[in-house]
Amino acid sequence: MSSAFMNTYHRLPVTFESGEGAILTDVNGNQYIDWTSGIAVNCLGHNYPPLVNAISAQAAKLLHTSNYFESDISNAFAEKLCAVSKMNKVFLCNSGAEANECAIKIARKYSFKKYGEGRHTIVTLLGGFHGRTITTLSATGQEKFHVNFGPWTQGFSFIPPQALPPSPLVSEERSIPANADALDAALDSKTAALMLEPIQGESGVIPLDGAFVKRAAELCAERDILLIFDEVQSGVGRTGKFFAHEHFGVRADIATLAKGLAGGIPIGAALANEKTADVLETGDHGSTFGGNPLAAAAGLVVLDKIGNDNFLSQINELGNQLMDGLQALDKKKILSVRGKGLMIACDIPLDAWDVLVKLISLAKTETEGLLLLSAGAKTLRFLPPYIISKEEIDRGLRLLDRVLK
Numbered sequence: 001m002s003s004a005f006m007n008t009y010h011r012l013p014v015t016f017e018s019g020e021g022a023i024l025t026d027v028n029g030n031q032y033i034d035w036t037s038g039i040a041v042n043c044l045g046h047n048y049p050p051l052v053n054a055i056s057a058q059a060a061k062l063l064h065t066s067n068y069f070e071s072d073i074s075n076a077f078a079e080k081l082c083a084v085s086k087m088n089k090v091f092l093c094n095s096g097a098e099a100n101e102c103a104i105k106i107a108r109k110y111s112f113k114k115y116g117e118g119r120h121t122i123v124t125l126l127g128g129f130h131g132r133t134i135t136t137l138s139a140t141g142q143e144k145f146h147v148n149f150g151p152w153t154q155g156f157s158f159i160p161p162q163a164l165p166p167s168p169l170v171s172e173e174r175s176i177p178a179n180a181d182a183l184d185a186a187l188d189s190k191t192a193a194l195m196l197e198p199i200q201g202e203s204g205v206i207p208l209d210g211a212f213v214k215r216a217a218e219l220c221a222e223r224d225i226l227l228i229f230d231e232v233q234s235g236v237g238r239t240g241k242f243f244a245h246e247h248f249g250v251r252a253d254i255a256t257l258a259k260g261l262a263g264g265i266p267i268g269a270a271l272a273n274e275k276t277a278d279v280l281e282t283g284d285h286g287s288t289f290g291g292n293p294l295a296a297a298a299g300l301v302v303l304d305k306i307g308n309d310n311f312l313s314q315i316n317e318l319g320n321q322l323m324d325g326l327q328a329l330d331k332k333k334i335l336s337v338r339g340k341g342l343m344i345a346c347d348i349p350l351d352a353w354d355v356l357v358k359l360i361s362l363a364k365t366e367t368e369g370l371l372l373l374s375a376g377a378k379t380l381r382f383l384p385p386y387i388i389s390k391e392e393i394d395r396g397l398r399l400l401d402r403v404l405k
């Protein structure tokens, strides 16, 4: 890594030059099957012609004008996003953390306007991850992120999630089921909102238990506590539905998106339902780049592709093929496979980073290497682009098998 960068990232030993579909090529001409999608971002793969064409055409016309002015393409994107997500209104920004900041502001204001001072707590789950700003880290129930950067934004409290299925390598703290009483006690008269990832991504792809989420949604509705789903990683079709929380048959009062929403151009979105759509008023919030014409042009291409049930069911089929393939590998090496659609993880009895490095170095001796992510020291994470082929899944599984052996 260039010494010009601050030392914030641990980089894998490969430098890419180009990509085509699910295949990346490095500066030496070696090829790799990409099962990372730039951490769930390049959901339509690399060099996807409609996306490249839309971005190029928009860049040649207009990149940015600011939110002082109307933009037909930004209007079209916002309307399409509300239609596809079945939400009422959207605030557009540039990242997941920024989308979650907006969600928290909506929840605090909703509660303040209706109930006055004191009802501002946002309850989140231990093991969750909501971003890297001071407030979204305050919402992140993982102590390792809370060292050195305090003082923290006040008004967050945490409960353990009820995860499904329990993983042998998930920390003890997170495998304690949050029983109905814990949830009931946490959602008290000081609570403005409950914020959850339907599948906890960064902490190991831990799907929440359906009964837990349903009970949470019931309690929130009874007590007028807003239910916020952080779908930054799990949304935009990644799990085979537009939002992962749809698998639980519940509705969000606010849902946040980012990562895959513009296929590789920075974007974030906080979507509000009929209850929360009009909470923010002129001057309450803003973002210089939010929803600019370039991001909107890219987002429209993604929504055109994703807003289609056939395409979503293909994501499910590909995910099932990958899960079945992982389950068929050596049971001593693949300890627990979990996830939904193309958001999958498994635990391994090995150092995950070493496995990632070995999968990359295969490209020097074999026809190609494989790119994976970790999510914890001993967890491999699989986030392939939605356009991955069945054949590329089989080839990737063979490469993984070889390295695990």
Ligand SMILES: Cc1ncc(COP(=O)(O)O)c(C=O)c1O
Pocket (backbone or CB within 6 Å): 094, 095, 096, 097, 098, 100, 129, 130, 131, 132, 197, 201, 202, 230, 231, 232, 233, 234, 258, 259
């Ligand atoms: C669930 C979730 N929320 C929020 C974030 C933060 O998103 P960003 O890095 O775009 O700010 C992430 C990033 O990994 C995430 O997975």
